[in-house]
Amino acid sequence: MLRIQASRMLAAPVMRIDVLTIFPEFFGQVFDFGIIRRAKLAGIVEINIHDIRQFAAGKHKMTDDRPFGGGDGMVMKPEPLFAAVEHVLGTSNRDEYPAGTRVVMLSPQGKPLKQRSAKSIADEAKRLILICGRYEGVDERVNDALITDEISIGDYVLSGGEPAAVVVTDAIVRLLPDALGSETSAENDSFSDGLLDCPHYTRPAEFRGMKVPEVLLNGNHAEIEKWRFEKALDKTRRNRPDLSERGHSCPHERSEKS
Numbered sequence: 001m002l003r004i005q006a007s008r009m010l011a012a013p014v015m016r017i018d019v020l021t022i023f024p025e026f027f028g029q030v031f032d033f034g035i036i037r038r039a040k041l042a043g044i045v046e047i048n049i050h051d052i053r054q055f056a057a058g059k060h061k062m063t064d065d066r067p068f069g070g071g072d073g074m075v076m077k078p079e080p081l082f083a084a085v086e087h088v089l090g091t092s093n094r095d096e097y098p099a100g101t102r103v104v105m106l107s108p109q110g111k112p113l114k115q116r117s118a119k120s121i122a123d124e125a126k127r128l129i130l131i132c133g134r135y136e137g138v139d140e141r142v143n144d145a146l147i148t149d150e151i152s153i154g155d156y157v158l159s160g161g162e163p164a165a166v167v168v169t170d171a172i173v174r175l176l177p178d179a180l181g182s183e184t185s186a187e188n189d190s191f192s193d194g195l196l197d198c199p200h201y202t203r204p205a206e207f208r209g210m211k212v213p214e215v216l217l218n219g220n221h222a223e224i225e226k227w228r229f230e231k232a233l234d235k236t237r238r239n240r241p242d243l244s245e246r247g248h249s250c251p252h253e254r255s256e257k258s
């Protein structure tokens, strides 16, 4: 693992992420823990935070203005965002973006982020630009001209795109090659096979009268796999009936048939 990391340090990162925000301080340490920190240190991902205000013109460096047509709140102006994308990518012409570039508007109006979409971005993208909106949102011309994807992290409205940028970054970076290290894998995580994950236990085998299920202690891998599959199916039926409607079969039984 260390050797992989050392050689990777000399190569370009698997993915470069640039976050555009009016609150760069928000990201102070948020990417400095656990898997993302390790992926950064191993040169798997490079993450840069850009202050949109730096790209605003005039003495007051305004990044927002009143909405045409009237109404509440402010709207983020297009000029600083075009300038920021030009700074990061060398162009604001979508046809000239470097291969594998995704410019993402974080928005409650976007397509919902799913494990599947995170995986496809992790597999395909080399550059990710995440635009964090604030106020009533961003001038629509940014969507029209700059954006390749509009992503929502759920059916609720946040005050700004910054928490969404953290969620999207985390979900994608942990799926980059070698990011999780050898001791863990995303394959068994919730959603990867359409089910939620199974319950997990660790030592002690008994805690305050609560015992770890016997099957996990007996070393019979086929039984353990069957138990885990059934528990995952139970939980999915209870908490996410929308997912459990699809047909699922135990991975152990599947491998026996093939």
Ligand code: SAM
Binding pocket: 105, 106, 107, 108, 109, 131, 132, 133, 134, 135, 136, 137, 138, 151, 152, 153, 154, 155, 156, 157, 158, 159, 160, 161, 162, 164
């Ligand atoms: N007026 C907008 C609407 O109703 O669709 C909401 C704007 S919200 C207060 C401000 C910013 O927060 C958005 O521009 C977006 O960047 C971010 N945001 C809010 N909810 C989000 C979500 N569910 N997913 C991703 N970004 C979100």
